[in-house]
Amino acid sequence: MDKKVIVALDAMGGDLAPVEIVKGAVDAVKELNVDIKLVGQQDKINAELAKYTYPKERIQVIHAEEVIGTDEVPTSAIRRKKDSSLVVGLNLAKSGEADAFVSAGSTGALLTGALLIVGRIEGVERPALGTCLPTKNGFTFLLDSGANVDCKAKYLEQFAKMGSVYVENIFGMAQPKVALVNIGAEKEKGNALTKEAYELLEVSENINFVGNIEPRDIPFGQADVIVCDGFVGNTILKLSEGLSKTLIDIIKEEITAGSYKFAAAMLKTPFRNVKKRFDSDEVGGAPFIGLKSLVVKAHGSSNARAIKNAIRQCVLFTEADIVGKIKHKL
Amino acid sequence: MDKKVIVALDAMGGDLAPVEIVKGAVDAVKELNVDIKLVGQQDKINAELAKYTYPKERIQVIHAEEVIGTDEVPTSAIRRKKDSSLVVGLNLAKSGEADAFVSAGSTGALLTGALLIVGRIEGVERPALGTCLPTKNGFTFLLDSGANVDCKAKYLEQFAKMGSVYVENIFGMAQPKVALVNIGAEKEKGNALTKEAYELLEVSENINFVGNIEPRDIPFGQADVIVCDGFVGNTILKLSEGLSKTLIDIIKEEITAGSYKFAAAMLKTPFRNVKKRFDSDEVGGAPFIGLKSLVVKAHGSSNARAIKNAIRQCVLFTEADIVGKIKHKL
Structure with a gap:
């Protein structure tokens, strides 16, 4: 051993x-x-x-x-x-x-x-906090998820590199797909930070950069590693937690409100499975990389x-x- | 007339x-x-x-x-x-x-x-795009939701004032509660922009500023108007859309996967009600204010x-x- x-x-x-x-x-x-x-x-x-x-x-x-x-x-x-x-x-x-x-x-x-x-x-330049964000078919590794609230483009490029190494070695994903969180799919979209970061990521060696990912598409899990500044990353992480909880509450409310108690009883297992798919204990913490x-x-x-x-x-x-x-x- | x-x-x-x-x-x-x-x-x-x-x-x-x-x-x-x-x-x-x-x-x-x-x-200084974001018990008016990707603190203060006028007059809410989207509840939390915006909002006249709102709490609808830069606002809006869709998909998947078809059939009405509560057609568009x-x-x-x-x-x-x-x- x-x-x-x-x-x-x-x-x-x-x-x-x-x-x-x-x-x-x-x-x-x-x-x-x-x-x-x-x-x-x-x-x-x-x-x-x-x-x-x-x-x-x-x-x-x-x-x-x-x-x-x-x-x-x-x-x-x-x-x-x-x-x-x-x-x-x-x-x-x-x-x-x-x-x-x-x-x-x-x-x-x-x-x-x-x-x-x-x-x-x-x-x-700046270590980043990484988080496994649950997606439809698995998870996306998000960094920075809150350690660096104001970022330069250069930091985001480093997050992409560090995240790639992490995901490759911890989860055994070869050539992980790296995307930049941006409000728009095209290169020229976004704010000053993401525009500059795109330029750097595009020519960065040793990473498999696949372009921008729009927040709407994050839950579908099309990228393995997603990078953004820590303010946006923390917003994504915490909004996802809050919204998942709210939606499940609302669905349960609607189900128990009507004459669906019988159906609700039958649905305990599927609801438990949904919860499990979004279970943060499975990963056990956010690495500071x-x-x-x-x-x-x-x-x-x-x-x-x-x-x-x-x-x-x-x-x-x-x-x-x-x-x-x-x-x-x- | x-x-x-x-x-x-x-x-x-x-x-x-x-x-x-x-x-x-x-x-x-x-x-x-x-x-x-x-x-x-x-x-x-x-x-x-x-x-x-x-x-x-x-x-x-x-x-x-x-x-x-x-x-x-x-x-x-x-x-x-x-x-x-x-x-x-x-x-x-x-x-x-x-x-x-x-x-x-x-x-x-x-x-x-x-x-x-x-x-x-x-x-x-900058007109803002407002959006009614569905929440557990109604909605929150979010601005800017994408028109201004790079903002100064002063713009956010104006968004707060314009949002208050809008919500008061269009939805008849008196003294709407205005919150600043921030990653942390305390005044000193956040990035350079939110720290400066907090200082302005705190002393701003004619608005009912209630402090920071964390993204996790947005879906619970504790504020009537929430302000942030357009990059963060668009991220909140689009992630909410994508995540709601994904979660409902996953729940349906889990329900139809097992022997819950009978329960699923009974649940059409509650699911339709959930969808209705998150229905953007009801409001019919985002005002550019x-x-x-x-x-x-x-x-x-x-x-x-x-x-x-x-x-x-x-x-x-x-x-x-x-x-x-x-x-x-x-």
Whole structure:
């Protein structure tokens, strides 16, 4: 067996911490070729670990006294709380004691801390947050989904390259199709940013650029990687979540309103299947790509399965040497 | 009865022109306090008009030989095709021979032509395209939904004022709640544009600014008017269309895949109701606001009902003197 990947995991971040986080770590060491460093308040972590039978040598508890809340201002929280699970975990990734770091805690603090502590790969201007956006037949990898709200065209070109490497290696898609999110299919459409980005992407080497994708077509999944600035990306991501929820609510409302209760009862399974197709736990988190180590932002509501899947992502990422491949591609 | 409103209508624009456009005009004069100037190739228009019984004096045919296609470059099409239904119709709105102009033709040509020919209200920096976005309990008026892809903060403040006047007068909502589309609820969140726009909106007089709205919350309809740049607005609009369609497809797929055919048959009515709640024909078009006359972009696939509702919008707009009220509010 290869050398095991070591993942540092923030035991204190997320709505269901530490219970589900610790359970995710236990499940991960049982199923994956990984060792875990669980970072946080050791009494709480040990109390959770005591519930399970697992290979003890593969989970190490690293004590960190402080916790950064989701309501704290990222920069000052990172500077002030040196002994927080988030800062201690990021330092493990920086020093090489861990290959990657996963946290379901504050997005802002994680992104800020990752940039300050782990640092960018040489040549990467802005690391990007990637998200697997569910589509009709699978998913599209969207970046940037919120880390960089104001972008230059050059950043978008780098997002395209990093996204291609990621999707190729993590999901095994050869020559992934890369599209630019734009309001119009033709090259000359869009705003100042997308017009300039199109020019760069068109002549960019090592990516399979297929042109613009209109927001209307995103849910049909015609591209494997889609790039845009973080404001637009976050808008796409969050609107998709809100709209899916609303539509399903409305459909259920209409069904239960009339004399369709019998039909509604029969439809539990199809509705569950629809929900599953849009299930973010399956992927288990958004990778922050372009840093010297992988940092994964797990959803705030992550359960054990989501955490395990985020860890799986770290294992694949490290084994495939994505950092090396990004350096090579830029 | 008041003086009748006169609406110029592009008989040649849209996928279902001239058949459905002419039918929409006939329905409008029967139901509304309006006279129509139908602009386009008179032989074709007269052949359609011959199918109906209606008060002849209330529909006038204005011949225009040329048609601008949706694939033409807007600026050159407007300059070159002086005798197109679109240019002739816009000139009627400019000269005051019509109070408003409705077209289901090329969006780009209509917006460009409206700016060049009809012109802006004094003080309006950028007219905005407004859209009624369906929400869980009604709709939200979104502007700009695609006319201005690169915006300054000042434009967004004007969109908020114009949107408020529109919603108050057309839909009778007093003190409409205005929100800024932003990726984060707090004032300090967002990109350079939204941060600056927030500062302006916060102290802006005559609007009921309620702060940021996150894209996730848009479908729940917590604001009456939402403002953003045209790139983000068009993304919201088109992604909503695409995602609604995809989700309904997926749900139907799941229902018909299993042994749920019986349930599916029972669900035709609820599904039709859901579709109706998201029906754009009900509103009948996107008003281009901030011009000296109202110009309405009807959807390319508009049927007679959509056209009639677009005309109704023109009647309300003119009777309420929205141009005067916008001047007063800026």
